[in-house]
Amino acid sequence: MAIAIRGKRGLTRRHLLVRSASTLALAGLGSLAKPYLSRAADRPRITCGLQSGDVSTNSAMVWARADRPARMRVEYSTRERFDTILGAASADALPDRDFTSKILLEGLPPGQDIFYRVRFEDISGIPGETQTGHFRTAPTDDRSISFVWSGDTAGQGWGIDASRGGMRTYRTMLENRPDFFIHSGDHIYADCPVPSELKLPDGEVWRNIVTEEKSAVAHSLAQFRGNYKYNLLDENLRAFNAEVPMFAQWDDHEVTNDWSPIGSADETGYSEDGTSRLVARAARAFHEFMPMRESREEAGRVYRRVSYGPLLDVFLIDMRSYRDSTWNRRDDGSDTFILGKAQLAWLKRELAASDATWKVIAADLPIGLVSLDAIALGDGPPERREQEIADLLSFVKRAGVRNTVWLTADMHYTAAHHYDPNRAVFSDFEPFWEFVSGPLHAGTWSPGELDNTFGPKAMFQKGCSAEQGDNLAPCFGLQFFGRVDIDGRSEVMTVTLKDVGNRDLWSVDIEPRPDARPGKLLAQHI
Known part of the structure; x- marks a missing residue:
């Protein structure tokens, strides 16, 4: 209450x-x-x-x-x-x-x-x-802003090993003293139990703190709640939470791997209204444990806009709750979506209405990385879920919305992607940046494959090497987060990709472009 x-x-x-x-x-x-x-x-x-x-x-x-x-x-x-x-x-x-x-x-x-x-x-x-x-609190003047983002906590069985410092990335982010933190999703891994021990490639042993509720795949409400309580046993996370406000969104592992509203259920099946009881229990635990505002428009809604002064609006979107079935999509590409009609219309309206210099779109999935569960499926024109992204990017160009930047996690490595219509199959959009970071405390993977639908180019990427193999443990140092600084005088946005040791891996300064919206009378474009 x-x-x-x-x-x-x-x-x-x-x-x-x-x-x-x-x-x-x-x-x-x-x-x-x-x-x-x-x-x-x-x-x-x-x-x-x-x-x-x-x-x-x-x-x-x-x-x-x-x-x-x-x-x-x-x-x-x-x-x-x-x-x-x-x-x-x-x-x-x-x-x-x-x-x-x-x-x-x-x-x-x-x-x-x-x-x-x-x-x-x-x-x-x-x-x-x-x-x-x-x-x-957010400023009403043009003072400088700093924040961090990342995702993916306690995945692949890598829980809290107190002898190795616990979830150290949270401590490192706290050292940066940000104004706030965007958690891009996978706060928990409800489908990944934490065993007492895991063998490491160098012959050593990773020893987890274990709890009963985190020792099995989550199905009951108590088990979903127990996943959040497990993470909060870590002193680094508790210290971070006490000092830095969070803008929370979710991805798949808050429920189960690659979940979608249709087709993700356990033996309890569906309620009379057709909703998955498994998803309902997971969503209830998520909202109980997240310091989120409750939506007045839709119970349990995750997507929202947080205004952080004249320099920044953050648009936290939801790529899970309204998507089509992950595994039962129609071959002709119809009736496939990632945002859904209502959320897509909301995002267009809110972007068009924003007076902030920078519009950060916090997504739970990247746009151009190839994955069966995500958006991009391979080279070529927009298909299936890509059609909604193409519609959105075209609207942003047509409506004259400037200075959009996409932030996300999910891929368990860090990268900077620049999207350019001159490299793309679909070209009706303005160039923009997308930055990927994470994991906060989970297995690390090698960089993925980009498709050419929207012309992304990897300007930087870092993850596991082929020799290291995927699912590298957190103790090997390849845990990542990103930091964003917006200068109050120049309005330049500086994005820096960092690791658990607080090392700057790569950085870019992005100059703001002047607003191109004529009188902001844009209803005809929506």
Whole structure:
């Protein structure tokens, strides 16, 4: 349950009714809670650290999880000492959400460091421990921006080996002190159990922390939830989450490998409305554990736009929830899609309406890398799912939308792709960049094959060598993320591809182009 409280003001009758309803909900669960004792061990605990997300100029989500039915209390300030409190908010942590709770903080000052502290109170109102977190609201002026992106965590059985430093890429990203982090998907690998040990090519042994819920392929809601709780055992991830807000999207492994809405199910089958029960359980766990805003237009919607001041809009798209069946596509190419009609129309409208200098399209899959599950299928004109991408790219050109950059992960190596109509079979679009990074903490693969439909050229790529072989363990150093810096004066975007050791592997400066939209009266193009 999420409750938005605007600043520190008197409670209205509506707030009192909401709070009273929450109190009754908690009181009704009294039989589930342990009798309260004064010992610290019997106080409500924060079990998985803190998270913030979807930060804008004046609001942000805050997330935490308790170990029992409780109420989450949040106080926030622009001062780390909390000697001045901007406001306070509360929300319930109940069994039906696995004791997770999130609150939308509103009325925040723009361009400010916000410090927040969280505690849980049990049904008697006596508080447990307090933890503190931090995020920075988006600016309303042209100050510089820095953020990081990547994806793919705890894949291929490579879990948390504490003796090797755990999930070290999160620690490295924290050292960069970004304004926010885009997680491009595969937060978990629900279809990849974590064994106690894995043999390494050099003869050594990788030793995982293991849990019951992460020891089998996820089917039950408890197992999907357990995948997120497993990752949050890592101290690097918890430290990162407490300091850097996340813009979350998902890909396939939050459900199962290469999933699509039709054709991805287990023995429980489908609900009466035709939806997969497996996908529903996976989606429920994802939304419970992500610090995301809840869509008012569509329950469970992942795609959204996050505005981060005059220099940047981030468009987080969803290439899973609305796609055609991965394995049952028609040979004539009809009825095949990756975004779906509603999301594609939304993306066009939002891009056309954006006043930001840079429009970052955060995708969960690359455009031009050949894969049966993805978009590109090989050289030639746009076919099947490529037709939606061609439609989008043509619209961007026709509508005069400038300065679009695509960011993604998924491929388990890092690369910079430049798309140019002069190299392409399909040429009705403006040149643009796409950057690939990851994995954060999973097996590393060798670079893939590009097709010529949209004219991509690999300006840089790094992954496993043929000698190393695919699925190289994280301890060999080929774990990647990307950093984006936008200069407030020149508006130049600098994209740097980095590794777990914080080494700069490759970098490019991209000059912004002037807006070509005549009066922004673009409805006729949509």
